[in-house]
Amino acid sequence: MQARVGRVLVVDDDALNRRLLTSSLEREGHSTTAVEDGGSALAALAGSPFDLVLLDILMPGLDGIEVLERLKQDPALLHIPVIMISGVEDTESIARCIEAGAEDFLPKPFDPVILRARVNAGLNRKALHDLERERVRQVFTRFLPESLVDQVLHRNLRRHFGDKDVYRARAVVCRVERFEGSEAARIGARFLREEAA
Secondary structure: OOOOOOEEEEEOOOHHHHHHHHHHHHHOOOEEEEEOOHHHHHHHHHHOOOOEEEEEOOOOOOOHHHHHHHHHHOOOOOOOOEEEEEOOOOHHHHHHHHHHOOOEEEEOOOOHHHHHHHHHHHHHHHHHHHHHHHHHHHHHHOOOOHHHHHHHHHHHHHHHHOOOOHHHHHHHHHHHHHOOHHHHHHHHHHHHHHHHO
16 A cells, blocks of 8 residues: 555654754655644644644653543544554553554654654554445445434444444445436435444
8 A cells, every 4th residue: 555644743841852853754746733631632623633643651641541540532533553662662551552443662762764654554544444435435425314324423433333443334235336216215224324323
């Protein structure tokens, strides 16, 4: 898959690390916003769309793990890939981050080649997620009111499919596309009714 450019939020309490990360990302063509703490990160996420977050684990106030947990509980934000960064290679903290929904881990000091690879992989996963979601939306809006489809996708798609089960979503779309007319509408309506329940 080709390298993509995206909008990246950099969250680190160390000013030097923020500058190093943002300058490296901007050299690759990415747009960046840098903040110094967890509260500012949540405010930035609420105010602007981002394609990826680089999040320091150890910060004063809200630490990176708590920010990650809040982000992954928000239906509007849970699809954004998060790469945790830390100078401390505490296996327990890294495992906790991965279990809470982080895409990856990047040790400090970071290697620019590894940073590029991990950011590109995260952006590619985000692009695939967005494409898959739009495809599901396009199929079902042929048969149902757009507002109902948007509501169901926004609230319930994660609950139904889970973060890691996009293949099941593809299977539903493929089944619906195989039928014409009322049969496809019936399948789509049944699926959305089950989701809304």
